[in-house]
Amino acid sequence: MAHIKLGGKDIETIGSLPQVGDSAPDFELTSEDLSAKKLSDYKGSRVVMNIFPSIDTNVCATSVRKFNEKATGLDNTKVLCISKDLPFAHKRFVSEEELRNVNNLSDFRTGEFGKKYGVEMTTGALKGLLSRAVVVVDEKGKVIHSQLVPEIGEEPDYLSALKTLL
Template structure:
């Protein structure tokens, strides 16, 4: 269980993030076309999991834009932007911003991803949303980088995550 803050107020997550060197848990998420997507859909590719509470907040939207810009230069890598927003909201945002380098996925249906990855917020005003986390996976689905952003209003450390892919 991690402790995160929102402007100094403390909250807890439901568990621990997957650790560097561990195999990432499988997942079932919903894409913008309401299709189910699993981790195995990306076998053989490196993944950046940009996870956040809601696409409709400034910092979350900024992280999607930032990873979209940086994704152009990543070989054999997909950037998955994951939240519990409805796929319709995710699609509206990425289409409106013309973001074509990232893939938005939603945990709204089963809500297992947040629990399995230990990052669902357990209490407070963001209860049941996903905390701000970046996880990088290698081609075999093993964790090579993991960052729980401790202050939810802060952006993730983009450079540390992307350096693991060089």
């Protein structure tokens, strides 16, 4: 388990993020059209996983916008924005924001992703939701960047994540 904070209060997660050099665990998430998506569906591409509690909060929405902006021009790279929000909320957000460079996916059906990636919060006010993290995977499925953001209200380190793709 990992320890993070929300508004200065301690929170625990169900496990630990995959670390650099690990094989990224496969998963099944739900896309905006309600179809199932797996990490293996993106095999051969580099993948940025922007993981967060809810698309309807300022910091989470900002991270989706920033990764959308920064993903423009990155060759062979897919950005997956992952939360437990319903796919309808993801679809509404990207439509309203006119975002084209991110794929929003939901862990609402099984909760499998949060457990496999160690990001499901097990204590605190947001218990059951995903913590804020970024995992970058290369074309072979190896983790090349891993960040669990220590305070939920803070943005991830975009530069460190994206530097691994340059």
